[in-house]
Amino acid sequence: MSSDALLAKLRQLPKDIDRYELLRNLQQDNAELFFQLLFQHTEELLPYVYTPTVGQACQEYCARGFSTRGLYLSAADKGRMLQKLRAWPQQEISLAVVTDGERILGLGDLGVGGMGISEGKALLYTVAGGVPPCSVLPVCLDVGTNNKALLEDPTYTGLKQRRLTGAAFDAVMDEFMSAVQAWRPHVLVQFEDFGNVNAFRVLDRWRERCCCFNDDMQGTAAVALAGLLAGMRATGGSLEQQTFLFLGAGEAGTAIGELISQQLVRRHGLSRQQARGGCYYVDSKGLVCAARRQELQHHKLPFAHDRPFLPDLESAVRQLKPSVLIGVAAQPGAFTPAILSLMAQQHQHPVIFSLSNPTSLAECTAQQALEATEGRAVFASGSPYPPLVLPGGRQVFPAQANNAYVFPAVGHAAVLTRCSSIPDAVFLEAAEALGAMSSSQQLAQGRLFPPLSEIRTACEQLTVHLVQFMVGSGLGRLPEGVAATPGDAAGWLDVVRQRCFAPAIANGGSRQQQQQQGARQLVVARSKL
Numbered sequence: 258m259s260s261d262a263l264l265a266k267l268r269q270l271p272k273d274i275d276r277y278e279l280l281r282n283l284q285q286d287n288a289e290l291f292f293q294l295l296f297q298h299t300e301e302l303l304p305y306v307y308t309p310t311v312g313q314a315c316q317e318y319c320a321r322g323f324s325t326r327g328l329y330l331s332a333a334d335k336g337r338m339l340q341k342l343r344a345w346p347q348q349e350i351s352l353a354v355v356t357d358g359e360r361i362l363g364l365g366d367l368g369v370g371g372m373g374i375s376e377g378k379a380l381l382y383t384v385a386g387g388v389p390p391c392s393v394l395p396v397c398l399d400v401g402t403n404n405k406a407l408l409e410d411p412t413y414t415g416l417k418q419r420r421l422t423g424a425a426f427d428a429v430m431d432e433f434m435s436a437v438q439a440w441r442p443h444v445l446v447q448f449e450d451f452g453n454v455n456a457f458r459v460l461d462r463w464r465e466r467c468c469c470f471n472d473d474m475q476g477t478a479a480v481a482l483a484g485l486l487a488g489m490r491a492t493g494g495s496l497e498q499q500t501f502l503f504l505g506a507g508e509a510g511t512a513i514g515e516l517i518s519q520q521l522v523r524r525h526g527l528s529r530q531q532a533r534g535g536c537y538y539v540d541s542k543g544l545v546c547a548a549r550r551q552e553l554q555h556h557k558l559p560f561a562h563d564r565p566f567l568p569d570l571e572s573a574v575r576q577l578k579p580s581v582l583i584g585v586a587a588q589p590g591a592f593t594p595a596i597l598s599l600m601a602q603q604h605q606h607p608v609i610f611s612l613s614n615p616t617s618l619a620e621c622t623a624q625q626a627l628e629a630t631e632g633r634a635v636f637a638s639g640s641p642y643p644p645l646v647l648p649g650g651r652q653v654f655p656a657q658a659n660n661a662y663v664f665p666a667v668g669h670a671a672v673l674t675r676c677s678s679i680p681d682a683v684f685l686e687a688a689e690a691l692g693a694m695s696s697s698q699q700l701a702q703g704r705l706f707p708p709l710s711e712i713r714t715a716c717e718q719l720t721v722h723l724v725q726f727m728v729g730s731g732l733g734r735l736p737e738g739v740a741a742t743p744g745d746a747a748g749w750l751d752v753v754r755q756r757c758f759a760p761a762i763a764n765g766g767s768r769q770q771q772q773q774q775g776a777r778q779l780v781v782a783r784s785k786l
């Protein structure tokens with residue numbers, strides 16, 4: 258079938274999940290056509306293979322019987338993980354995206370259905386980053402599930418046991434991390450959608466020992482900070498003058514607050530404590546504050562300020578008068594019209610970021626944010642919204658502050674330079690560079706980031722920037738014989754990329770041949786698309 262015929266067929270399908278399935282099957286049968294379609298129609302197709310549709314795909318993953326391109330490793334493989342990796346048909350893996358399925362988007366514990374999220378993220382490395390698909394390995398680590406419906410579902414293919422916790426979980430995770438590095442010594446590991454309890458511990462344990470990052474903490478924080486910096490350009494504001502209020506004090510929320518604080522330290526001369534002092538959190542029990550210190554989880558403590566307790570978001574908005582409101586709690590509708598109007602009364606250009614995914618879990622829609630604020634809000638969401646026209650006739654393209662703008666460039670740059678570890682400084686660099694990309698005309702239209710149709714160019718620019726930063730700061734190095742500075746950035750990046758990925762393209766196992774052919778053409782033809 259031609260790409261036009263396929264696209265026509267896809268558009269006629271009744272549901273987004275059917276489109277997801279069609280594209281998934283196409284990837285299996287004709288990877289080259291699949292990637293070509295995604296390259297040419299990125300803005301239209303990405304929401305089917307990635308957020309938001311991927312959320313439903315993960316929920317129905319086993320029931321629909323999707324067969325995966327990724328690798329399942331389970332607690333039952335303990336002692337044999339390296340063996341399983343060595344038997345894997347793709348031996349030239351440079352990046353692994355791993356989830357344990359405990360917190361898939363805002364949807365919670367989806368067990369091995371989480372494989373869909375690793376696959377979706379892996380795709381973006383190719384679609385946005387230009388990384389050959391055969392170099393990226395989606396992994397799902399099955400440590401059980403606490404999702405009762407899944408445990409009782411006869412179609413569920415994962416381990417039918419409650420999740421391992423504590424030392425038992427750590428032992429599985431440790432074996433995976435050691436095995437993957439023994440198998441591919443310079444591999445980058447991206448942690449994705451782990452639950453709060455494990456996400457912090459796993460990152461702390463590994464971040465200085467190998468090349469890894471947590472996308473929901475560091476990737477999301479970088480895209481949120483980039484959005485804030487772009488928002489400041491749009492309104493003429495300054496980051497240090499803002500008061501930030503978060504709904505949700507989990508991994509994403511506190512990571513965003515920490516990165517904002519680091520930016521305030523590095524660019525505005527604040528102390529870390531002063532910087533954190535401008536970030537407030539409301540969690541399920543109310544304002545995170547000093548009076549609650551005894552019962553707070555460790556990661557919330559830096560933000561437990563000496564302030565009277567407030568029971569809910571509305572009272573916090575009323576009292577604290579935040580200029581920036583960020584939703585990361587997966588509580589749909591939590592940014593009520595009353596709260597949004599209050600923000601508009603208190604500030605000329607309130608910043609409203611409704612970051613929870615997928616769309617059904619967003620704290621408010623683009624329309625709601627802009628209506629309640631007479632179109633004055635600076636808005637961004639995690640999942641995409643279509644353009645809208647405000648009462649005065651102004652057209653707005655709601656910004657999508659999704660970590661998809663960051664992780665493909667960070668991961669790609671880390672692999673190209675064989676980075677030994679990825680400190681937060683890399684994410685600060687990424688945030689500043691991404692936050693400066695939209696032109697003033699784009700900002701006036703609400704676009705805090707380049708449109709998805711230009712995500713490849715944006716990602717390429719960001720990758721070049723980060724490669725130079727990583728080399729310049731001694732975190733990594735360029736392959737032998739590559740000029741240190743790019744004359745023409747795109748051409749230079751192609752040279753670096755071909756050096757790094759050539760073995761992956763030349764020596765793949767037979768099972769992946771088609772994908773690899775697609776990948777080869779992808780690298781060669783990228784500039785022509």
Ligand SMILES: O=C([O-])CC(=O)C(=O)O
Pocket residue numbers: 308361362363450472473613614639659660
């Ligand atoms: O996957 C996405 O769209 C963004 C993300 O990491 C999350 O919500 O967990």
Ligand SMILES: [Mg+2]
Pocket residue numbers: 362449450472473
């Ligand atoms: Mg995620």
